[in-house]
Amino acid sequence: MKYKNMLNYDTTVKVNPYFMNLAKVSELTKVSPRMLRYYENLGLIQPHRASNNYRSYTQKDIENIKKIKILNDAGMNLKDIHVLLPCFDLDERVFTLCPVVQEKLQTELKHVSDQLNKLQTSQSLLQSFLAKGKAESTNI
Template structure:
């Protein structure tokens, strides 16, 4: 598939796909006309990369663990070094703290909305 189709199927800009390729996160072939072409499996790879980026992992770590990803959400890394394990542990713990913060913020927004909605209902019933 060409870059436009990959961009559409993954909801990712062409520019970002070219960046992923530049970083070694995805691979393309070049057609005779010079256009990039991507294998069907690149769709899943882009989704994996985006998910890992959204989780807060930097591209340098993603590049290291990508060879161990055989399908979305499954990581196999038989040759993990102590440094890699320490880095991934640190990243996991950072993501956990971020998740906890997001949950607290979500709960605060929900409480605010409940309060505002309750006030709005009380004001409507009075008038």
């Protein structure tokens, strides 16, 4: 029983979850420091600021940066990524249809349908002109 209280440790000690600086995150994610700052300016990531005003990144920040990179490499612009980011699960490669995204996709679908209708009308007119018109002689 003399070993009963040997492991006295302080449970009030808090571990700082912010553990990586800008250079280290840039190295890990293959995203330039300038682009990381740009992501921050756009509100895509929000690193913690230490008392010296240096950026500190968590593992969650790094995961978000990887998501941004994947979506950007897929051809999406950063404005759309800002909307889609909360709905994209990197680990599962799953896309959850958030209400905001659902609305955006419905709006885009309507736009595409309208464009398709205009193209079909144009196609019909061109076919009508060709069917009713006379072919011009090409005597040279």
